[in-house]
Amino acid sequence: xxxxxxxxxxxxxPMQEEQYGTNKDGSKNESYCCYCYKDGEFAQNCSMEEMxxxxxxxxxxxxxxxxxxxxxxxxxxxxxxxxxxKA
Numbered sequence: 037x038x039x040x041x042x043x044x045x046x047x048x049x050p051m052q053e054e055q056y057g058t059n060k061d062g063s064k065n066e067s068y069c070c071y072c073y074k075d076g077e078f079a080q081n082c083s084m085e086e087m088x089x090x091x092x093x094x095x096x097x098x099x100x101x102x103x104x105x106x107x108x109x110x111x112x113x114x115x116x117x118x119x120x121x122k123a
Contacts, residue, residue, distance in 0.1 A: 042066050042067075048111070057074060072120075088107075
């Protein structure tokens with residue numbers, strides 16, 4: 037397993053290098069994944085709550101939560117620790 041596995045600072049997804057987002061100049065952005073950050077901008081202009089709602093079904097599907105409500109609650113707590121959502 038890769039030692040320096042980066043976590044997307046928007047959605048929390050563990051990223052390998054090929055999943056890094058891109059800056060305006062096309063260089064890799066190691067803070068955000070390719071799904072959240074492309075060409076120097078966030079792909080979705082959304083709130084932390086909207087991001088949690090979008091990601092919750094993936095948590096249930098992956099067996100990390102029993103239901104969407106539990107997943108959303110856990111994600112809201114987790115997302116608050118990520119750079120994009122810190123106040």
